[in-house]
Amino acid sequence: MPGNSDPEFWRKARAHLVRYGGAFAPVIAERAAGNYFTDAEGRQILDFTSGQMSAILGHSHPEIVAVARRSIEELDHLYSTILSRPVVDLAALIAEVAPGKLDRVLLVSTGGESNEAALRMAKLVTGHHEIVAMSRSWHGVTGGAASATYSNSRRGYGPPQPGALVLPAPDTYRSRFVDGSGAYDWRSELEFGFELVDRQSTGALAACIVEPILSSGGVLEPPEGYVAALAEKCRERDMQLIFDEAQTGLGRTGHLFACQRDGVVPQYLTLSKTLGAGLPLAAMLTTPEIEDEAAARGYLFYTTHASDPLPAAVGLKVIEVILRDRLTERAAELGQRLKAGLQTLQQRYDCIGDIRGRGLLLGLDLVKDRRTKTPDPELAQRVARECLVLGMMTSVVRGGFGIFRIAPPLTIEAGEIDLGLEIFDRALGRAIR
Ligand SMILES: Cc1ncc(COP(=O)(O)O)c(C=O)c1O
Known part of the structure; x- marks a missing residue:
């Protein structure tokens, strides 16, 4: 991701930031809007973690922007x-x-x-x-x-x-x-x-x-x-x-x-x-x-x-x-679409051991062997890296497991769910090769 390799940016980051959670992701975020953020190459990255599992209305929702702007003034x-x-x-x-x-x-x-x-x-x-x-x-x-x-x-x-x-x-x-x-x-x-x-x-x-x-x-x-x-x-x-x-x-x-x-x-x-x-x-x-x-x-x-x-x-x-906007109902409906799509991937990839969760908070558990259920944290890291290269932010839980936490904003569109599934598909294909 060449545009993100701005040497001066990373030199300053290395010199002045405390590493509070291990390594930083190798992208520079320039802007965020809706269900995407944009990196230094101008790539739109689908936010399948809603920031730190928080941005349930996506980024810079116009009504939130208006309220925040008014409040900071008044x-x-x-x-x-x-x-x-x-x-x-x-x-x-x-x-x-x-x-x-x-x-x-x-x-x-x-x-x-x-x-x-x-x-x-x-x-x-x-x-x-x-x-x-x-x-x-x-x-x-x-x-x-x-x-x-x-x-x-x-x-x-x-x-x-x-x-x-x-x-x-x-x-x-x-x-x-x-x-x-x-x-x-x-x-x-x-x-x-x-x-x-x-x-x-x-x-x-x-x-x-x-x-x-x-x-x-x-x-x-x-x-x-x-x-x-x-x-x-x-x-x-x-x-x-x-x-x-x-x-x-x-x-x-x-x-x-x-x-x-x-x-x-x-x-x-x-x-x-x-x-x-x-x-x-x-x-x-x-x-x-x-x-x-x-x-x-x-x-x-x-x-x-x-x-x-x-x-x-x-x-x-x-x-x-x-x-x-009935986002609770939307989370239930779109969650079913997402889960069904992941289950389809599970039929094609033996490394998907389990899919669980409710609504738009799902887990995808990658294993070395479905019978022994041995976690595959290295594979999960490779898949996460490929997802980022392909334009999607994901989150793998800490602690030696190979589990993705999938939690997109509740404002995500059906087509973006499908895009996320397609990226997972391609990333899995590349990572297990
Ligand atoms: C369930 C739960 N509780 C509490 C926290 C801590 O929240 P904060 O990081 O805002 O202190 C987190 C953060 O990940 C969380 O997932």
Whole structure:
């Protein structure tokens, strides 16, 4: 990609950027609009990751641009105890569309912060400190959220917070828990997981934090019934339940909130990436009873950008567009088209071991051998490189798997889904040669 090899650009990048996530992709992004970004060669690259899984309305959606432009001119940022109309209106709208009685909302900037806010509140109101999380979770890089994150290596950063306990993530494809017929036996796995939790617990269980579909862990979709059974286990132990809907929230999975498929309402629900559709905005939702108790105990989660008007105005517009343009239904429909196309590829490529997920959050699991299900991370990296050369941005999960996370904007057109499938087809063909 010659135009992207601008030596001065890369020299400056090497000299001055911290490598916060391994190697950078070998392209220079110049502009982004709709479902594409444009590189330094003027190539249009189809964004099959919606930025960092966030830009569900595509890039520079005209209505978001208009709101952001007006807000930066009229009402941008305030002292954190000053309220404004966009903040109160967004909190009310989120409460209205959220499941159950999650009527109290804290607006912050990032997913890690929103989870931190929920974890701190759960600790304060229960008086306990133990936090259970899934073995392939990702909840953020700040202290509490990182202590509940297991999909990335914990090596080198010292002790996590005391009381960090882990449950086996529900992996329908590779679980070691299988019944006599070879089917995934999630009930036994969950029983076993909680047996271990009970043995490790010092009697101070505060909360269990869960992504309704574990995205960074490899698009692990709990089977139907799992989440309800998990909620019951939490209830039995007086633990609170936190759903992290950073990636699944606001329509992507074909429900406005992924937990609606499971019919379970948690004590806390967090939103981030999709709420700002690419701008930094996050929310922590809880019930009035819990929030009253937390306030009585002096709950503190005071940040520089708590209740900032500009991102709140953007969030209001994001939800308005999702509801008005029926993007949740669109995600369900286009997700079926995408899944069917991937299944067709699976018939032609033995290296596609599994396809899973819901709506426009799908996983494509590449293996060396379908029988042993041995992951093929090297092949996945080669396919990702070929996709980029062919004009599509993709995401391979970390941690030694060969799993693509496919999460295009909800504004993607059917023809662009087909284009993405065609690029996958050609990239697979080139990479396995
Ligand atoms: C499910 C989930 N929760 C939380 C986070 C952390 O969000 P942020 O990077 O905005 O702190 C992520 C980021 O990938 C995520 O996928």
